[in-house]
Amino acid sequence: MPLLPGEREYGTLGANSTCFAYGVATWCFLTGGYVAELVGALEGLICLVAGNMIGVLLASLPLSFACQENGLEQIDACRPAFGPKGMVVVLVLYLINMIGWSGLILVMFGNGIRNIVAAFGYQVGDWIVSAGVALGIGLSFLVVTRGVAMLNRFNAIITPGLVALVIFLFYMLFVGHGWEAISQAEPLAPGPSPLVNYLIAVELGIASGFSWWGGIGFLARNTRTRRNAIFPEVIQLGFSAGAVCAAGTFSALVVQSSDPTEWMIPLGGVFLGVIALVFVALANVTSTAVSVYASGLALRHLRVFRGAQWKWVVLAALFPCLPFVFWPGELSSLGDAFLAYNGTMYAPISGILLVDYFFLRRRGVSLWSIFEDGENGLYYHVKGINWLALGALLMGQVLYVFLYNPFSGATHEWLRFANPSLASFLLSGLIYGMGMLVLGGGQRPDRVQEVEPGGFIRPNI
Amino acid sequence: MDPNGRAGANNRSEERMAAQAQRVAELEHRIRALSELGDAELGEFTRLDWVLLLVLGAAVPLAVLYWGAP
Structure with missing residues (x-):
């Protein structure tokens, strides 16, 4: 259901604090650790903060305005461009993003348990990581099935604690080691070319910004004004979250490990380190729960889950995390590739949505047609799918992988001139915009009437 | 065939249809309200x-x- 202005929770303070709370999560530490493999502290700081801000801006531009002005969730905001069936592709990519993050954080939870046990002098096998992932899945299920109130209660404790943890990390780094030691620490596993390392780190920063795509619509539709829909996202999800990621990079460089659960004891000593580790483990459960909750809401867009009990929807969202129980090490080693893959997924989608909402539809969409699955809807396209949008999305992804393949690590020499996320954002937007103009005989779609007659044939709620 | 079971199933089906109709009416109300919003709101x-x-x-x-x- 689209949200009415009276139901929206966030003014300026609320939007900023919620974006900040959303931004400061344990996945920031993972991102910081991945960047530390490539570059040093100053370059990491620049890539993460500046890259994150650019990624968040490009993901937010179309979504924030479309979701705030129409009270829509981001998946519904994709319907005009992709069609009622075509948007299932976006939904699948969104679920891959959420499940991937959930799995990586669950492995971090399992690693945290192993390191807590090790701090007490017990050496256990890798089975404890698998057991931790299974336990994390169970705890997430318990939290999420108790609803958003339980989730908010957990977050009210965890978020201030995470802020304290970041301050603790900065304090231990700067007081215990100093900027000179941090800035001179060598990257963990750099490639032969410093420029290519930097360009990949820039890409990881931008992809990290794009990875907030899944939360942007939810935040924007809950704001009362347009300014509050976008500025807090760029400042908090972009700048603040980038700074938290940088704290992760500094820690990884000093400890010489990209695993966040290995930072706390060397930096803070056994007593404070174990307390911090326990806290990180708890924070991982809430981060997973937020991610699974969002996945559950997304699954509700599919007809099969629309009337299902919430616990079954949550189970369906958690089910794809099961491989992380059996292969935690193998799957988490793909984490940096997965982070870059966020750019592969969301950069072209954002380019398409930007052109669609601002250029083609001039910020006017038909809510009647967005919630209409029948052929009479304006956004039905061809059999419910806008093949042009899917083609443009595919071309953007191909260009991304051509410039930088996140799974093999291969780069093309053109990477020096074109950032993969920005290039695929531009290419997909361009193909989609030009294609729609050609299909429309050189004309943009007609403006939506201010007051439409309304009525549904096949409503999709 | 159990006639009580069939009646129960019919009731559940009617309840589902009524709930769906209510959701559609609520959606229509919201769309009309949102269509009237401008810069002031x-x-x-x-x-x-x-x-x-x-x-x-x-x-x-x-x-x-x-x-x-x-």
């Missing part, structure tokens, strides 16, 4: 906001990235 976004947003979110970060390259 949704907040304005001026040219100055656009300039500030693009400088803050794109121009400055791009300049910093360029400056920081090895």
